[in-house]
Amino acid sequence: MVSRSAAASRAVGVRASVADLKHFMCYFCGDMFKNKDEFNLHKFNHQVEDIAYQVAQNEFVSSCLLITCILAFSVEVFSE
Numbered sequence: 001m002v003s004r005s006a007a008a009s010r011a012v013g014v015r016a017s018v019a020d021l022k023h024f025m026c027y028f029c030g031d032m033f034k035n036k037d038e039f040n041l042h043k044f045n046h047q048v049e050d051i052a053y054q055v056a057q058n059e060f061v062s063s064c065l066l067i068t069c070i071l072a073f074s075v076e077v078f079s080e
């Protein structure tokens with residue numbers, strides 16, 4: 001059953017308030033949740049994954065720069 005406030009909101013073309021929401025869709029992967037706490041935990045897990053990915057990528061870039069510097073130095077040393 002639709003609550004009275006939600007029906008009234010649709011009638012005048014106004015967005016339903018957050019309190020009227022019954023389903024939550026993840027904007028990262030599209031999963032649907034009925035429980036807001038589970039949805040918030042799911043979003044938190046996505047954020048942790050993003051941070052872990054960024055840290056791993058930074059470490060990869062740093063090691064690539066280090067290897068490039070070592071190669072450039074060794075080419076310079078051995079070419080003399």
Ligand SMILES: [Zn+2]
Pocket residue numbers: 026027028029030031042046
């Ligand atoms: Zn998701």
